Amino acid sequence: MIIDLRSDTVTQPCEKMRQAMSMAKVGDDVYEDDPTVNLLQEKAATLSGKEAALFMPTGTQSNLVAILAHCQRGDSFIVGEHAHIYQYEAGGSAVLGGTLPKPIIENEDGTLPLEKVLASIKPKDIHFAPTTLLCLENTFNGKVIDLGYQETVCQTVRKKHGLKVHLDGARLFNASIATNTELKKLTAPYDSVSLCLSKGLGAPVGSVLCGNTDFISRAKAWRKMLGGGMRQSGVLAAAGLFCLEHNINRLKEDHDRASTLAECLINLGWQVKDNQAQTNMIFINDSEQTLIKLNETMKSNKILLSYGGAGNSLRIVLHKDITDEGLNTVINAFNTYQRN
The missing domain is CATH 3.90.1150.10 (Aspartate Aminotransferase, domain 1)
Known part of the structure; x- marks a missing residue:
């Protein structure tokens, strides 16, 4: 028997999860009538304290869609130099979205120095790619990012510079459990949050992108363009729903x-x-x-x-x-x- 400690993405569905998948009620999600997908999205929106959510095949697509829904072509966004979005998502935001990432070296605790974030925001000048978005990550290399820091940096860039803020929360449930903090409190500072179902929660596939209804409406169009408009995807959503109901604690x-x-x-x-x-x-x-x-x-x-x-x-x-x-x-x- 192999013991696989490479990642928490290698988990196998348990028998009860397989049963939930096999018995899932399905429809056509592109027509928004797959009841299991709709239930998963409602559950994710409630847990995150956001107005709506959108089921995605992968966390990479979820983060990419978030950037494309927040930014116009030619915009720039600020991100950690070692963040998953910048390092491990194949440069999709630049290749497919025409956006310019501005990486910043993280502190040891995974935070981005606020003074460097502010210094990286481009002035309103025709010579520069306008800075419209900040992307953070929690957890970062297994570390929980301090909530006070998140609240401060989000409030500062939003109020002073009008930036939107997206959170790559691939392992945000781990942060919630480690700090005994309700998930919606951790998501509150952000305009959008990507939550992964296929890491510690144990689903075989999928992430959910959460935000307000207008944002999710734009995200839905981008998801379709990127090939993420699945049909009877309730079979997959059932696994994610099982995780949210059984695997968080x-x-x-x-x-x-x-x-x-x-x-x-x-x-x-x-x-x-x-x-x-x-x-x-x-x-x-x-x-x-x-x-x-x-x-x-x-x-x-x-x-x-x-x-x-x-x-x-x-x-x-x-x-x-x-x-x-x-x-x-x-x-x-x-x-x-x-x-x-």
Whole structure:
């Protein structure tokens, strides 16, 4: 049996989720008459405290649609240099939307320095691509972004410069559970929020984009243009709905197991970033040579870790398919691992 710690995207649907999918009532979602999709969107809108929501095939499409719905061609938006939107979404906002990202290096805690954000906003001048949007991310590399910071930066750029603010909340439910904060409080500062269903929540596919009704109306047109107008997608939405109804609170189990593993690694002499796992992620820092050896050795023991073969950081992600038994197997593997 393989223990896959590369990401929380690798989870398998449980039997009850499969049953919910097989029994889903469906219609044609392009005509907006798929009852299961509509129910999922209503549930997501309620949880996020927004007026409406839109079911998307992927988080990448959800973030892209949000940017396109907020920005015109030739506009620029501010984003973290290591944010998923900038690093891992294939440059879609530039290629398909004609928008110009302005990356800013994050602080250690994942926040964007407010003074750098403000300095990056272009003045109203025909020489510049107008800055119309700020994109933030929570959680960021497993870290929960301080809510007070979010409220301050959102209020500042909105009131002083008229910017919209989008949140890539792919793992926002993890932030909610880790801080015991209602989701709608975490989403309140934002004009739009993307929530992923296929990471810690365990759905096989899908994200929901949340915002006001006018925004979602524009987003729906962009989703169709980008090929995301699915038909009897209630079969997929049923899995997302199951997650929202059953899998949110259980995220604490992932956090607890990650914390247990992080403590074990520290005791074994590994350098764990921040000396903790705040949510479900652990980052080990070491030399490239050491991490290559660790990754290959664990793989030979049927334990998969997330390391690309370069750099000095390796990621470990806990998720719903990692049981206490699986965790003990991983801990035993580290206990017997020879570093030299």
